[in-house]
Amino acid sequence: MALDKILIVGFGKMAQAMVEGWLASGISPDRFAIYHPRRSEAPAGIALHNEWPDEHFDAVLLAVKPQMLGELAPQLEPLIGPDTVLVSVLAGIDLAGLRRVFPRAGGIARFMPNLAVALRKSPNALAATGLDDAQREELTRLAEAVGSAEWLDDESQFNLVTALAGSGPGFVFRFIDALAGGAADMGLDRAQADRLATAMVEGASALAGASEHSAAELAARVASKGGMTQKGLDVLDDGAALQELLRECLRAARDRGAEMAEMAGDKG
Ligand SMILES: NC(=O)C1=CN([C@@H]2O[C@H](COP(=O)(O)OP(=O)(O)OC[C@H]3O[C@@H](n4cnc5c(N)ncnc54)[C@H](OP(=O)(O)O)[C@@H]3O)[C@@H](O)[C@H]2O)C=CC1
Ligand SMILES: O=C(O)[C@@H]1CCC=N1
CATH class of the missing domain: 1.10.3730.10 (ProC C-terminal domain-like)
Known part of the structure; x- marks a missing residue:
């Protein structure tokens, strides 16, 4: 299953930098949509939803503050069924924790970038569960489009890698x-x-x-x-x-x- 259509939830410093890098890499803006309850503008070609969209997305990129997760999860969970992969850039929250919040997700990935994604120079740490080979390859391609992909075999090192390369x-x-x-x-x-x-x-x-x-x-x-x-x-x-x-x-x-x-x- 591909990761073609991606809904971005939370469009702050990190998500904006990622989108800037992805668009600069030549990825088409129509692959992306943004959910934000208050924003009135989005980059050209990217759909902006102030309410939860009623359509299927192959992936949801979660890019709010970790502290927002509890409040947001009940609204977001209905969008993340077995045909959707959750990709989280949240610092700290591990795959098991994300699985507890999004139990039906087809796959769950952690994607830890830094702000140099905007210049396509970020080392991006990755860890995932439940992804098929095509989804893993697509996530690798998305990471490499904005820098490099560093898959971690041992997720327990994710916070250390976040400190080193994200912070x-x-x-x-x-x-x-x-x-x-x-x-x-x-x-x-x-x-x-x-x-x-x-x-x-x-x-x-x-x-x-x-x-x-x-x-x-x-x-x-x-x-x-x-x-x-x-x-x-x-x-x-x-x-x-x-x-x-x-x-x-x-x-x-x-x-x-x-x-x-x-x-x-x-x-x-
Ligand atoms: N900044 C960095 O260098 C890095 C950040 N990260 C991770 O990225 C994530 C985001 O961080 P960062 O971009 O810095 O933080 P920001 O505060 O800049 O971005 C958070 C975004 O979430 C939005 N938001 C708040 N409430 C909602 C809601 N209910 N629904 C949808 N969106 C909402 C905020 O909107 P508003 O401003 O209007 O409230 C804001 O646009 C964090 O989890 C962090 O751990 C990871 C690696 C590096
Ligand atoms: O400071 C933070 O928590 C996030 C994670 C890495 C960079 N910024």
């Missing part, structure tokens, strides 16, 4: 901001510092992606013996300060996923 841009943006802020504190014009820090991260990231060397090796290649970079790295490495900080950052983000699932009534 990750937030951590990188904070790093860019702190780097530029530091330079500004030391006298550089703030706008110039922002430009330099942003372009530097873009170039370094592209280099890491294209290089045969690991990020650790690349850092060593930048650091000339006895030079400036090594002095800076010594500060980050002292007491494994950066490593420890990022481990804690990931742990806090990962554990929040389980907390949100519990708050949404997902566990137990």
Whole structure:
């Protein structure tokens, strides 16, 4: 069974970015419809429903806040029968929890993107249950249309992967901001510092992606013996300060996923 017609429920930052990426990839807008109770505009060619549509969809892309799930589920459940696949981008809510809420769904998938879907550069984590081969392939194609597809065999790692690759841009943006802020504190014009820090991260990231060397090796290649970079790295490495900080950052983000699932009534 194909995933041709897709109803998008919740059209905020994430869903808008996904649609932007999918349309840029050449996917036809008439594959999509949006349900939103209050919106009056949708991207060209995409049907907008302010009331629940009375038609069949092959897939429903759920993109509301996890906290909305309990309120929304009774209204949405009638649309998700055995011929419909639920695709959820909700952080934290696992496949078993989604199955409890949508017991008749033909299949259930988790799709964890990040905002770089808009530029078709998001690593997208996937996990699913009840999908046939064609649906799994179509979901892979949808993920690859906006970046890459990373199927997880072990769903218990989904929250960790969400912290790393879904929340990750937030951590990188904070790093860019702190780097530029530091330079500004030391006298550089703030706008110039922002430009330099942003372009530097873009170039370094592209280099890491294209290089045969690991990020650790690349850092060593930048650091000339006895030079400036090594002095800076010594500060980050002292007491494994950066490593420890990022481990804690990931742990806090990962554990929040389980907390949100519990708050949404997902566990137990
Ligand atoms: N932002 C990100 O980088 C990422 C987000 N996600 C996940 O994406 C999901 C959405 O997050 P995000 O886009 O950031 O949040 P937003 O708040 O931007 O989007 C949520 C959307 O749901 C809409 N909504 C609220 N109530 C209803 C309703 N009853 N029916 C239909 N739509 C409704 C909101 O409309 P209104 O604004 O009018 O209330 C809004 O458009 C979350 O589950 C999050 O975990 C996953 C990966 C990354
Ligand atoms: O912050 C959140 O909960 C979502 C999940 C990943 C990115 N944003």
